[in-house]
Amino acid sequence: MKKLAGKKVAILGSRKIEDISKLMENQGGIAVSRPAQGTALLKDEKLQDHVEMLTECSFDWIIFTTGIGVETIYQTALEMNRSDALISSLQKARIASRGYKTAHTLKKLNITPEVRDDDGSMAGLLRELSAHSLDGMKVALQLHGDPAPHLKQWLENNHAEYEEILPYIHIPPEKKVMNLLLSELLDGKLDSVFFTSTPQVRNLFSFARKNNAEDELKTCFSDRVVALSVGKVTAQALHEEGIARVIFPEVERIGSAVIELARFYAEEDIRTDV
Structure with a gap:
């Protein structure tokens, strides 16, 4: 079975969406585009x-x-x-x-x-x-x-x-996209969120704060949603927002990040089976 089988991952970047989606799908994942950068x-x-x-x-x-x-x-x-x-x-x-x-x-x-x-x-x-x-x-x-x-x-x-x-x-991302992303997170419809830059982190948590949902959002990431970062700088931005569990590759690469996420879920399956 592919390591991301059935896992729904929101991609928050606005570039190379098709390429990233293909990498996710090759691992069995379901990729959805939720641009949160607004460049x-x-x-x-x-x-x-x-x-x-x-x-x-x-x-x-x-x-x-x-x-x-x-x-x-x-x-x-x-x-x-x-x-x-x-x-x-x-x-x-x-x-x-x-x-x-x-x-x-x-x-x-x-x-x-x-x-x-x-x-x-x-x-x-x-x-x-x-x-x-x-x-x-x-x-x-x-x-x-x-x-x-x-x-x-x-x-x-x-x-x-x-x-x-x-x-x-x-610039701020589209409000309807952020509303959809936040509701999907709070309703348990996403397994992971892929952050490819620090503005995406700030935009999501700022939007959650404005909607009085910051604590709920943090609970989502600590309980069930896996935060995936393209590298250590974006990971640090997530840590600064209070997210302890962040998956990211040692060397900043899109493909390496996807592999790290697949490895995380594979190891989680092993822990569950033991």
């Missing part, structure tokens, strides 16, 4: 100005924090007929990168970061950046719709001048 791309003149600045080598350091941020900047450069100039500039720049997806996206553009985090987190990126002096330097800081207070404070403490680049922002 919106910014196609404005400010982003075009930032792309122009990047192509003109206007920065001493460039810090990328998300893969989709890199992709959006590159796509904007394509639309401006500036993609070759952008890549040429980035290949010459001193670049810091947070997260596997970010480094992977840069690699596809033949760009190798000088600095990478050691654990996928902003704190890990700061640990590695601390070996370098950014005193008096101009820094491009690509953010992802969420504030990065510790990173910005570190740059200020190190007397770096930084320019925030926001290729996209996180």
Whole structure:
């Protein structure tokens, strides 16, 4: 029998839904899409100005924090007929990168970061950046719709001048989707929830709090619903919301997370049979 046989899993991401669903179904699971992120791309003149600045080598350091941020900047450069100039500039720049997806996206553009985090987190990126002096330097800081207070404070403490680049922002997800997701959780209709980013965690628990259902939601995750995270950073966000049991892979990968969930249920079956 397949390890996820009959298990209904809600996918909270908004990208690669078909691919993730296929992975779940290959293990016998039933995948349902419940997007809880609300990402919106910014196609404005400010982003075009930032792309122009990047192509003109206007920065001493460039810090990328998300893969989709890199992709959006590159796509904007394509639309401006500036993609070759952008890549040429980035290949010459001193670049810091947070997260596997970010480094992977840069690699596809033949760009190798000088600095990478050691654990996928902003704190890990700061640990590695601390070996370098950014005193008096101009820094491009690509953010992802969420504030990065510790990173910005570190740059200020190190007397770096930084320019925030926001290729996209996180907006609230659709209320009807969140209503459906919360009701399914409280009614025991889901076996697991797959979180692929920290905004999904915050959005779900914020929505539950607004509907006076936070305690019930936490009880669901402690009793019957398995919280699945794509990696340790998103897992930490769940822990901070009071969720003790979180399944996640050592290396942040979608496929690895699905395998970890399958392994969890297989081991649970063994415990039940004993």
